[in-house]
Amino acid sequence: MEDVNPIPFTFRVIAAVALLVLLVPVGIVVLAGLNSGEYLTFPPEGFSLRWIRNFFVSPTFLPAFKLSFGLALATTLISTFLGTLASIFLTRSTSRSKEFLRAIFFLPVVLPGVVLGIALYVFFIWSNIGLARSLTGLIIGHVLVTMPFVIATVTASLVDLDLSVEEAARSLGASPIQAFTKVTLPLIAPGISAGSIFAFIVSFGQFELTLFLSTPNLQTLPLAIYSSLRYAFEPTAAAAGIFAICLVTVSTLISTRLSNLKKLLSRR
Template identity: 65%
Template sequence: MASPALTAVSRKDGDASAPRIRKGGFIHGHGLWLLILPALLFFIVFFVVPTASLFGLAFNKSVAGVITLSSDITFDNFVRIFTRPIYYESILRSAGISAVVALVCLVFGYPLAYVIAKTVNPGRNTLLMILVLSSMQLDMVIRLYGLMVLLGDNGLINGALLRLGIISAPLPLMYNIFGVVVGLVQITLPFMVLSLIGIIKSIHPSLEEAARSLGASRSKAFFSVVLPLSMPGILAGTLLVFALAISSYVVPALMGGWKVMVMPIHIYQQVAETGRWQFGAAIAVVLFVTSLMAIARLPPRRHAHHGRTQLMREETSIPLVFKFLSALTLTILLTPVVIVILSGLNSGDYLTFPPQGLSLRWVYAFLTSPTFLSAYGVSFMVAGISTVISTVLGTMAALFLTRSSSRVVGPMRAFFMMPIVLPGVVLGLALYVFYVTTDIGLARTMAGLVIGHVIVTCPFVIATVTAALVGFDRSLEEAARSLGASPFTAFRLVTLKIISPAISAGTIFAFIISFGQFEVTLFLSTPNLQTLPMAMYVALRYAFEPTAAAAGIFAIILVVVSMVATSKLVNLKRIFGG
């Protein structure tokens, strides 16, 4: 809607030649639906329909090696899940492990989120956000590589304890529930931190100061004021971490050594090893519903509103214990990354830590490895194509979500965000079932893999561009139109130019997420169409060698450089921290 001042200027003195501002912008009214339509159709065809196909397959009779949808409905697969101990115990085990992971992430994540939310210095704040986001967006297989070097029988911890004479035999730190919990905490901890930053930042310091002025100690003021007001963020982070942990496949596979039987492991075994697609689909449906029930209880996101008084006083209120715990949390997040870098620069003939010396021999081995170079090429190609598609679809969708007054905006925004938190292994399986049962020629193809990556990267573009458009002053666009610019010209020269940094940031996020994507890729790739995460997973599972660490070094550099570039384009805390 045009501002009264601009409207008055355009119509004064009845000048017929004066440009008139029509209500709306480049696309308005029903035309806004043209913006959301491409993304909506894409998600319906390649997210909703495949999920429905997976549900349909789950209610078919289990026949080994057969992937066909039948109209004959049976509940036998679900009866088998909930009546056989091996399966219903894995559900309980998955839920128990995920609950422990969520609790540990809360204990370590809250102090770091508090420090980030209360830090005034822009440079220090940006650095903390880059560290958290880099650890989140780095390929999880690379991070698990570092953990395996740290926790293995011949790893850093056991080696140090043996040399000190504290233990006489290596501690079992891997291939058990403990190893799985440690791995899941390392992977999901950034999500807890990001869930808490916004809500903590929205708590005005005067509330805590009022409690202290009434005689409360700093700790009592925190537990009686700050912590209760943080509960929406605590609930959101706990449920989000629970949903991510219960759906993880790669962590139990590598850190549990296939000995910790959780639902994602059963899904892969039933589908890839026994060929019982219907039963595997039934387990996937149970996992999907469990994750959906968790994220359905997520509270609406709150955005921080703070003034100059808060910004000038907040950093001095950070307790020393929170600074210590936040440093410990950053150590947990970054140690595996440092280990991967040093392992890739090891001069020894095999993997040892600490390294025998520094050398580029394994970097050279990576650069001459057909397997890893081919995987890098595939990852770059898939990430590049999916990023272009995600950027176009996501930007158009963000324009609709911020400019439409329709009641469907809220539910539609939640719908587009679902692929971020729902099980990636389930989405990959659903897409594969959809490709095979419809016989559309996308199974185990580059195009089919790109589609899966678009589904999981597009939400990041939508979130990034939406954050920029929410604060966009529409009067700037209207001012351009009052000077005679057409709606399209005003949009191109004003709106698009202002939000272009956010679009660029969304593009970077999409590329990095696609480049490191593993679980969606699991069912969609082939030995000849292997991405870098898949190649590293195979290397870690069957041949633990430093070449994989050298490959990881380049991925780490890519992520860090991308995050630094993104921080120059947009306010990272505004997008991810409220």
């Protein structure tokens, strides 16, 4: 008689329920975006690509999507660079202040987005340096929010890194920069890739902070969807959500493929 362990089955049930909770809202958005009716309703009255086509000619949603994509891309590049440098310092530094700096770096994750948005807006106004309600100020705010995710993933990769490999490269004549770029960087590349994808997704969907730092000319996709649901309530907002879901899904799949490819090349 086989012994049945109930713990794995319980975990499978919990995982299935959690997955269902995550996927049901996504499915509702997709079906609402394919609705053939005049208003955003569920269940849909029928299925049509009318609102998908309307998204591509919309003077609101398409520019907002492009702005969110460009903003997320710029934020990802800056957050990945700064977050990687911060991770290296926090992992290898012997300074007593590194724990304080770690708390400062992760503070934007702990603080509510509304509080952080108000604080940044007041600071930009008070400093009078022209960052309030500007694209540069918006990028700075998004970098502060997304950089902790890069620091977390890259730090996890650096903690498991065997420093003797880098020391061996140094002993063979490699400079510190060469040892880092040719030995350390390829080993922590999966952590950097994961952190950059997290940064992109968080920046693309950031709402609370963007609400305080944006202007009518700098309306991101979350703000455009929010405004549409307040006044128009048409299915174009759900259609825009479909493209946002597709973008996040594609970026996650690309990150997974790149990580697997790097692991395969490292084994060879």
